[in-house]
Amino acid sequence: MSKLREFVRLDFLTVKPYMTLKNLIICTAVAIFMAFTSASPSAAVSLLMVFGTIYATYPFAAGEKSGLDALYATLSVKRGTVVLGRYLFAQIFLALAGFFALFLSVAVLQFKGGVYGSAMNEAFITAIAMFLLCGILQAVQLPMIFKMGYIKSRLFANLPLIALGLMGMLVLLMFNDDDVNLSNIFGRIEAYPLAVVGIAVAAWLVCMFVSYKLSLAFYKKREF
């Protein structure tokens, strides 16, 4: 257990050099711009969590560049711990991105004034939905990266992310009339909250479990 904890900590140290103030300012500025130009903070929350999903794969990139997979073995870290640790890191990182996005939403809403309660509700539901959705995206991405390595899998592994972006645009286009808008969807979700959350969490868990098993099988066969 302590090795797992230390491994997750090591992943945070691995991405630390990339978590520069410049990158944080750019991400925050884009998110604030989106929050101001759109009617709700949901767009900003979604954007920041997509950034979080991208950053969560950075330990693979840094690891491949510096031969960290061999380092893990010299540190007596088993391959199963590496895979589980990487999944934990990705989820913790995504959750932190979500918290930051919510914090930013509160700040923007304070600045804008207006319907604080319902907008915050929407941002909160968006953060949870994005956490589950990005988690499922990672569940698709991670086995590919564990099998082929970061560089070789980059094209395939980013396809789900591109698909998510296209899906988002499609949804906005489809519901771009007054009768059916995003607020209505959130309304429906709020009407059956338990069922929706139950289905989403179950789907997330199944995806994560299958993905973890695949990644473990692939990573055990890798040679460094």
Next chain:
Amino acid sequence: MNNILEVRGLCKNYSSFALKDVAFDVPYGYIMGFIGPNGAGKTTTLKLILNIIKPDSGGVSVFGRESSLAQNEDIGVVMDSPMYVDDWTVADVEKAISPFYRQWDKSLYAGYIKRFGLDPKKKVKELSRGMKVKLQIAAALSHNARLLILDEPTSGLDPVARDEICDLLREFVTDEDKSVLFSTHITSDLEKTADYITLIMDGGIMFTGAKDDLLETYARVTGGPDDLNAEQKKLVIGRREHGTGFEGMVETANINKLPKDVLTEDISLEEIIIFMNKGVQIHE
């Protein structure tokens, strides 16, 4: 039990290279030089010992027990290039790896960093090759390792830096419970430091034993163009002929089978590798 490391019949097949039945022992309290030309299988063997890769067959025993990942905690590792994130600072390296070692000694690491003149705030990518090796050595010596495994640590270093590293290794084995397995193709370093030598060539072990035994097993031989008959030519390993005669290596046991006119003399480790490698190529 006199061996800190026992390697038994290691085999590993790749599409373009195979490690064939590699076997050798490293005794307690000594430095074993692991030599061979580039691509001979040195790094693959070290990776197998460290459980970084799995063998197709054969096994490794470390500290008297079958090798496992857990035993790496007692092994200090120095690779050709450091397995650290380029943007980590010298201080970050300690933060990253120390939690994985129960016997990590913070003051020892600080001492080595100071002794080697490493700036804790400097990034790994900003260090020279020699400094990178020293950083790895500092880490390898700061967790009370009993076995040091080094993969080409001195290649690309100037003679002063190489000598400094050789001194460190000699200092390490003053404790007779500790040993060093030192892979290199710079044989002059081993002539100064190694007690034992394992010579690997084309994935197979050609010799393993005391360094002096290896140097006494072979001799350098030179002579005129017509000094050797066909049978005698077969005794000369890696024979190279030129306008004024030939040169090569011969087993000392075969010296009396050569004519008295040829000149035999002591041979260096480097010459053994060169002639042996040439012999392997001719054989192929």
